Amino acid sequence: MLIHSPYPNPVSDICPIGQLAIPDLEWVVVSPPLVLQKISSFRGMFTCLKNRGFNAILEHYFPQVELAINLEQNHINTLEVALMNDINSVIINEPPYEQNPLLQCIAVGIQLWGGITGRNAFVKNGGFQNNFSMQVYAHLIELLMTHPAGVPLPYGNWQAVMDSFDQFHHIGVSFMTKHLSFWSRADDCSIQLPILDRIVKAKFINPNSDNPVWNDYVRYVVALNEEKAALTARQNLAEITIYGMERQLFNWANLPNLLDWHR
Numbered sequence: 251m252l253i254h255s256p257y258p259n260p261v262s263d264i265c266p267i268g269q270l271a272i273p274d275l276e277w278v279v280v281s282p283p284l285v286l287q288k289i290s291s292f293r294g295m296f297t298c299l300k301n302r303g304f305n306a307i308l309e310h311y312f313p314q315v316e317l318a319i320n321l322e323q324n325h326i327n328t329l330e331v332a333l334m335n336d337i338n339s340v341i342i343n344e345p346p347y348e349q350n351p352l353l354q355c356i357a358v359g360i361q362l363w364g365g366i367t368g369r370n371a372f373v374k375n376g377g378f379q380n381n382f383s384m385q386v387y388a389h390l391i392e393l394l395m396t397h398p399a400g401v402p403l404p405y406g407n408w409q410a411v412m413d414s415f416d417q418f419h420h421i422g423v424s425f426m427t428k429h430l431s432f433w434s435r436a437d438d439c440s441i442q443l444p445i446l447d448r449i450v451k452a453k454f455i456n457p458n459s460d461n462p463v464w465n466d467y468v469r470y471v472v473a474l475n476e477e478k479a480a481l482t483a484r485q486n487l488a489e490i491t492i493y494g495m496e497r498q499l500f501n502w503a504n505l506p507n508l509l510d511w512h513r
Contacts, residue, residue, distance in 0.1 A: 252477055260512040267456050270473035272499055273511065277487055281494040283327045285501040291365035292326055293318035298369045299362060302377065307358045326363065333359050333432060341395060341436045348388035357387055357429070364428050370420035381419040387429075390414050394433050399440035402475065403468045406441075412464065423462040424448060435493055442492035446470050450496075453503045457513045 251265040252274040258264055265271035286292060296318040299308055308315070311332050315321060336352045336359070347353055358378070361368040371381045393407040393414075404412075415426060424447040434443040444450075446462045455470065474492060481487045481495070502508070 252480060255510075257511055259510070262513060267458070267513070270455055270470060270477070271513065272454050272477060273502065275498055275502060277481060277490060277495070277498060279487060279489045279494065281491070281497045282501060283324070284330065284497065285504055286323050286326045287504045287506075288365070289321065289323060291367070292362075293321050294366035295362050295364070295368060296321060298366065298372055299358065302372045304358055304378075307355050308362075310355050311359055311362070329359060329363050333363065334435060337433060337436050340391075341438055345392050346388055347391050348385050353384055353388060356432075357382060357384070360429050360432050361425065364425050368421070368425050371418075371425075374420045381421065383417055386414050386417045390429075391433050394430070394439055394441065394443075395436070397439070397441045401441075403441075403471050408468075415464070423464055423467060427462075427467065431493065431496075442475075444471060444474055444492050444496040445500075449503055450500065453511070453513060454499065455513075 251269065251271050253261055253265065253271050254274045257273065261271050296308065296312075296315075300318070311329055312321075312325065315325070333356060336356050340347055340350050340352050340356065343350060361371060372378050375381050390411060393411050397407045411430075418426065424445070427443065427445045427447070430443040431445045433439065434441055446467050448461050450470075451459060451462050451466065455466070474495065478490065478492055478495060481490050
């Protein structure tokens with residue numbers, strides 16, 4: 251449900267806890283840069299990767315950055331642009347994607363983009379190679395790229411996508427949906443998939459729940475697409491994307507003085 255300002259206190263007075271409620275922002279079509287509130291998380295993940303021997307990938311994305319302390323706020327957006335360039339470079343070629351040397355760069359780069367809470371895949375169970383199968387990852391990408399146009403979740407290739415998740419270890423819903431979202435933004439992908447992390451769930455769905463689980467995700471995607479349909483009917487918003495909506499909501503949710511939204 252789109253909630254107009256001034257917001258009710260609490261928002262659950264008009265939209266029950268557990269259902270998606272989002273502020274009706276001053277939406278724009280062009281997705282804004284990510285507003286990074288905690289650069290320490292980004293720097294911490296950079297250091298984690300450096301300590302784990304991923305120097306070549308760090309140099310690929312940040313050739314001029316030697317130490318985490320040299321990372322600045324806008325480097326997160328520099329990384330995002332580079333990731334999308336690499337993703338589209340991979341998609342231009344025919345499968346099997348696993349043979350493309352950029353694939354591991356992208357997988358590690360998305361984990362870096364997500365911050366230090368993604369470190370478990372690198373520090374547990376023998377490290378990234380044991381927790382993140384590039385063969386399964388390549389198959390997951392192929393499923394996204396061949397998802398039938400116009401077919402919503404949980405139909406089309408979604409069950410096959412879900413079946414692959416148990417082959418990734420120490421990577422939760424928040425980070426797996428980051429990977430889904432990035433690849434769904436590829437030029438040839440027919441489905442748009444958002445990220446569902448703890449901040450989004452707490453601010454817009456249920457402030458009293460634990461971290462997201464997969465049962466939350468399809469409901470979130472469906473609900474967000476319903477709100478997208480409402481926005482695209484408005485003048486000048488016909489081209490707004492799920493990614494663009496999500497970015498504006500995420501930036502808004504991280505405003506330091508957000509006092510009048512009580513879910």
